[in-house]
Structure formats: C-alpha cells, structure tokens
Ligand SMILES: Nc1ncnc2c1ncn2[C@@H]1O[C@H](COP(=O)(O)OP(=O)(O)O)[C@@H](O)[C@H]1O
C-alpha cells in the first residue's frame with residue numbers, strides 16, 4: 099500500500115536523478131536548459147528492500163517553462179546483476195545512502211508489487227486506480243517492460259494487460275483516457291479495451307492522470323515493422339513490376355476500413371460540429387504559425403514557406419466558399435506504428451495526439467482527414483525506411499538503384515491508394531473528393547514531422563523534407 103511521505107526522501111536523490119532524467123527519450127527539453135527541479139508528489143509504495151518510490155517532479159527551465167515528469171524508482175542495498183542496465187546511481191546521502199537507485203519499471207518484482215498495491219485500493223496519498231472494467235485486475239501475472247523507444251513507458255503483465263505510464267502527466271480530463279473509455283463503452287472492436295486509469299490525489303498533484311491499464315494485444319510485429327518488411331521484399335524482389343494488388347495492399351485497405359470504423363464510433367461519442375469559415379481561417383493561421391516555428395528550428399523548410407503557406411490559405415478559402423468541413427474527436431497522431439495487425443484484424447492504439455503539441459491543440463476537435471493524412475505520410479516513411487534498409491544490406495549497381503527507388507515509390511502510391519479506398523468503402527469521407535484539405539493536412543503533418551525529426555532523429559529529416567518538397571510543388 100502506498101504511503102505519501104512528508105519526509106523529504108527524494109531531495110538527496112535529486113543531484114543524481116537530474117542528469118539521468120535529461121538522457122530519457124521522454125524528456126522534453128523544449129523549455130530550454132534546466133533551471134531547477136523539485137518533487138511535487140512522492141510516495142513510498144513498498145518500504146522494504148527493494149523499496150519502490152513513486153514520484154512526480156516539476157522541472158523549471160531557463161525560459162520560464164515548467165514540466166512534470168513521473169518516475170518509478172527502485173532502491174536496494176545491492177542491485178542484482180540482471181538489473182545492472184537499470185541502475186541510475188548510488189544514493190549520495192539521506193535515508194538510503196550508499197544504496198543503488200534504479201529504474202523500477204525494469205524490475206518485474208517491483209512492477210508486481212505495484213499492481214498488487216493498486217488492486218488493494220487503499221491508497222494513502224500514492225497513485226490511485228479507478229477501474230473501468232467490472233472485473234478485478236489480474237494480479238500475479240509476470241510483468242515486463244516494453245522496450246520500444248517511445249514518448250511514454252509501458253509494462254506488460256502476462257501478455258494480458260498493458261500499463262501505460264504517462265511520463266509527462268497532465269491534469270484530467272485526459273484525451274486518451276476519454277477516448278478509450280468511450281470506445282470501450284461502445285464496444286469498439288478496433289481498439290484495446292480500457293481496464294482502469296491511474297490518478298493521484300496527493301496534495302500538489304490533485305487530479306493528475308498518471309497512466310492507464312488496457313488490454314494487451316499480442317502481435318508478432320506492429321503495422322510499421324510489417325510494412326517496412328514488405329517494402330524490402332518489394333524493392334529487392336525479382337519480379338519486374340510492383341503488383342497493383344497483393345503484398346501489403348490488402349492490409350492497407352482493411353486498415354483504412356478500421357480507421358473509418360473508429361472515426362464513426364468517435365463521432366457518436368463526442369460532439370461533431372461544422373467548421374465555420376472563421377474557424378477554418380483560424381486553423382490556417384495556426385498552421386502558418388506552426389510553420390514559422392518549424393522554420394526557426396529547421397531552416398531547410400524556409401525555401402518552401404510561401405508555397406506551403408499557400409496550401410493552408412487554400413484550405414481557409416475552401417471552407418470560406420461554403421464547402422462543408424466538419425470537426426470531431428480523432429486519433430490525432432495516426433501512423434503505422436499505432437496500428438497493430440492482430441489475429442482479429444487491425445487495432446489502433448495511443449490516442450494521445452502528437453506529443454510535441456500543446457494540450458490545448460491536442461484537445462481541439464479536428465477534421466477526420468487529418469488522421470488519414472497522418473497514415474498517408476506513414477506509407478511514405480515506410481517506403482523510404484524499407485528502401486534504406488535494402489540499400490544498407492546490398493550496394494546496388496547504378497541501374498538497379500533507380501529500379502529500387504521506383505519500386506519504393508510504387509509501393510507507396512499503391513498502398514496509399516488502397517488505404518484511401520478502404521477508408522471510403524467503410525463510410526469515411528472520401529479523401530479523393532477533398533484534395534484541398536488533404537494537401538493542407540499532409541503539409542501540416544510533414545512540417546510537424548520535420549520538427550520532430552530535427553529534435554529526435556536528425557538522420558530521418560530528409561523523409562519529411564522530401565514530402566514538403568513534393569507538396570510545395572503543387573503550388574508551383
Ligand atoms: N494495447 C497494446 N497492446 C500491444 N502493444 C501495445 C499496446 N499499446 C501499446 N503497445 C506497444 O507499445 C508501443 C508504444 O505504445 P504507445 O501507446 O504508442 O506509447 P507512446 O505514447 O509512448 O508512443 C507501441 O508501438 C506498441 O508496440
């Protein structure tokens with residue numbers, strides 16, 4: 099059972115936690131250099147070695163920005179060899195002086211303790227679980243940390259339950275929790291069922307949403323891995339043409355159908371409104387603002403600025419002419435990695451929206467075609483990544499090189515088409531009939547991606563830049 103602690107147990111750890119925090123993939127340094135860090139909520143979930151401490155810290159940055167981070171820390175006098183990779187540092191002073199502090203999500207024993215403590219439902223200031231399902235959470239399953247490089251962390255219990263830990267927790271209502279709850283209540287078969295939400299009521303952190311428990315969907319590979327593999331087969335295959343059907347295209351089609359089904363359920367669960375000309379103009383202004391911010395971070399975007407901006411203005415004019423545009427709750431950051439090809443067909447995960455956007459931007463209702471644009475961009479990414487993988491494995495002769503590029507392009511075009519067809523077949527707005535919004539949304543996504551890649555994976559920057567180049571060409 100967790101106990102909130104008044105005693106400053108975490109302060110002695112801060113000097114060693116601070117440099118470690120900066121190295122985490124989920125650490126966002128958009129606020130500039132760190133100016134200070136202080137605990138907001140601290141509870142000791144398990145007080146015998148290995149100790150489990152739950153904490154939410156607030157970082158303050160030199161530009162005045164602040165950010166919350168959630169940690170699960172293990173502490174023990176001697177770290178077993180199997181957990182060596184989880185070590186953070188030796189505790190310099192305080193109650194656990196000389197012990198090792200480590201990343202507790204990597205310790206199955208402590209993650210088991212956590213689930214049991216949550217199931218007891220007697221929190222005293224620590225994390226509190228609000229179950230969604232009438233069935234109790236299955237304690238006693240073997241936990242393991244998912245190793246995917248991601249914005250949050252996830253622990254899987256016995257291949258049945260997934261605990262998603264929001265590393266940058268925010269006060270509720272929470273986009274993903276709201277969406278999954280609504281989809282679960284409406285028995286949506288295209289998304290994982292929500293089992294419960296983790297909150298804290300501890301003073302200072304009241305109402306923060308810390309994480310969720312959802313159905314784990316076992317797959318051999320996610321949509322991204324599957325697609326990239328297929329691109330590789332297609333690029334270095336022996337045939338002379340890329341078939342218009344077969345390969346990944348049948349999956350791309352059913353993926354389009356799955357996305358349309360989820361949109362239909364979301365439209366039923368949340369308000370759907372017609373976008374006024376004023377709102378469309380405001381959206382175009384926001385896209386232009388994002389473009390300016392992106393140009394500051396990615397100077398290579400500058401030469402496309404006016405032509406991309408013209409695509410946004412086309413969108414505002416299109417809505418201003420009375421063309422119907424609707425906004426509703428959407429996925430918000432849809433790409434192939436958010437689609438899992440399970441034995442029962444595609445399922446979509448991660449309804450948090452784009453991690454680099456503000457909470458207000460993510461919460462705003464959006465055009466469904468923004469999700470479609472996200473997935474279309476992902477087919478481009480998969481084609482480029484698959485092509486690059488083939489090039490890494492063999493050094494093709496010059497003639498073959500061109501053929502590889504053509505094949506990757508053909509894969510992209512055919513799969514984008516199949517996805518669009520599936521989406522329209524299942525009742526979604528037909529993207530072919532909305533070229534103006536589609537171009538604006540694809541451009542907005544590619545600009546976001548350019549910023550994302552510049553921050554996290556500079557080697558991948560050429561992929562969104564290539565898309566921006568192509569989209570800008572539409573405006574001459
Ligand atoms: N319900 C689930 N079942 C199986 N795997 C999942 C599930 N949810 C997430 N995953 C896996 O965890 C990875 C990260 O999950 P995601 O929700 O996208 O986290 P993040 O917000 O950190 O990107 C996914 O790419 C997927 O491989």
Ligand SMILES: O=P(O)(O)O[C@H]1O[C@H](CO)[C@@H](O[C@H]2O[C@H](CO)[C@@H](O)[C@H](O)[C@H]2O)[C@H](O)[C@H]1O
Pocket residue numbers: 248249322431433434435448451452453454472475476477479480547550
């Ligand atoms: O961490 P999230 O999954 O919420 O999303 C962020 O990271 C994604 C990369 O992991 C990034 O997606 C981009 O790269 C994908 C390939 O790795 C590609 O399929 C997507 O189309 C592309 O946008 C996503 O943009 C970012 O928000």
